[in-house]
Amino acid sequence: MEHGSWLTGTLVYLAAAVIAVPLAKFFGLGSIIGYLAAGILIGPWGLKFVTEPQDMLHFSEFGVVLMLFLVGLELEPKRLWSLRKPIFGWGSVQLFGSAAVMLVVAVLFGLDWRIALVAALGLAMSSTAIGLGVLGERGLMNTTSGQSVLSVALLQDVAAIPILALLPLLATVHAQAEGSAWVGAAKAIGVIALIVFGGRLLIRPALRWIARSATPEIFTAASLLLVVATAALMQTVGLSMALGAFLAGVLLAESEYRRELETDIEP
Template sequence: MTDTHYIIDILILLAAAVVAVPLFQRLGLGAVLGFLVAGAAVGPWGFGFIDAVEEIRHLAEFGVVFLLFIIGIELKPARLWIMRRSVFGLGTVQLLVTGTLLTLGAMLLGLPLRTALIIGFGLALSSTAFGLQILSDKGELGTGYGRTAFAILLLQDLAIVPMMALLPLLATPELSLTEDVELAALESVGIIIGVFILGRLLIRPLLQLVAGSRRNPEIFTATAI
């Protein structure tokens, strides 16, 4: 795909969203459904305005990443501490119970344990982007069940790190399942510690330095990019 075609596809997506999202919001169906219908309409199985799905998918992944960044920026540590029981209690129970039941169901269908684990705990995860967007559109993020849903989604996001570390190990038949879990735990702890140290020693001083240069907004923009 050339740069021109890529830009044209982006403009088509934006135009479809501008038309569909306000319409669906006015109908009370929510912005998420509007985005889905807009994408289906202009995609290869709709009117066919966009057929290079793989290239556009990278743009969608960036959008989800930016949404999670915004959620993280707006998340106050004090609020997270207050929600700790819901996050690490209810969230852990939901993930383990749902993942275990789905794993058992996959094994009943004849799948091996490693494959069943991947399918079960993969399906136990929800879409943070969809869930929070729906709650935000309806103004329900601050309600009791909205905070509970947010806590569960947050725990699922945190669980992605050990689950992604475990995934390639499950594909190695030479290792036992116990060794898989031990290696995944070590890798996850190492990644979390590395990210924490990097944020404390490098990212925070850099952002403080950039924030101090208020007379040069271009520096802030360049750093963000």
């Protein structure tokens, strides 16, 4: 990439955000609406400063990953365990209830049930970035409503594992699809187990060793490495990178370096 185009792109992104977000806040719309408006304004359907949105996709995804890592740091494992009922209760009702209604409607309109099921499950998912972003902005994350929204978001991320395993079974070639689906599900479970047990056995001692160097920038680099590594592991098996970062955050919520990690990652 040319230096000029890189600088021009950075200038456009920052200028759009600096102008749109304060305006949205001034009109009481919230910063999320401001960011969306800025993206529409400079995107291919606006002023066309950005003609290939895919070029920015990875940056936006990484922002969600960092946000979920910070959310995980705020949730100690005991507290997360206390949310098990709303996660599997309200979360299941929202996801599968919404999907069931849309599935029935789609089938009644003559859509093949396989296509209808895939579409219903996809449409039943919500945006973790927007939902949790609005809650955090308004200081509602620790309220009852905020915890309910978080529970639904977590259930959706967890449900992605069996849903992704189910999709190949809906293909026309069932024999090969079934085998690949079970292999994919096994890989997903293995990666999650690796993050959970590896986090308890390896990450904390590694952070203690790094902290002994008394070099703040290295600890910051280690924090980013941790987030990127867990996200990359989840991506290798086709799962949500944000879920991996969230799990890493929860595992470190009780560590002595929780505040340092928050300071390093938080913008």
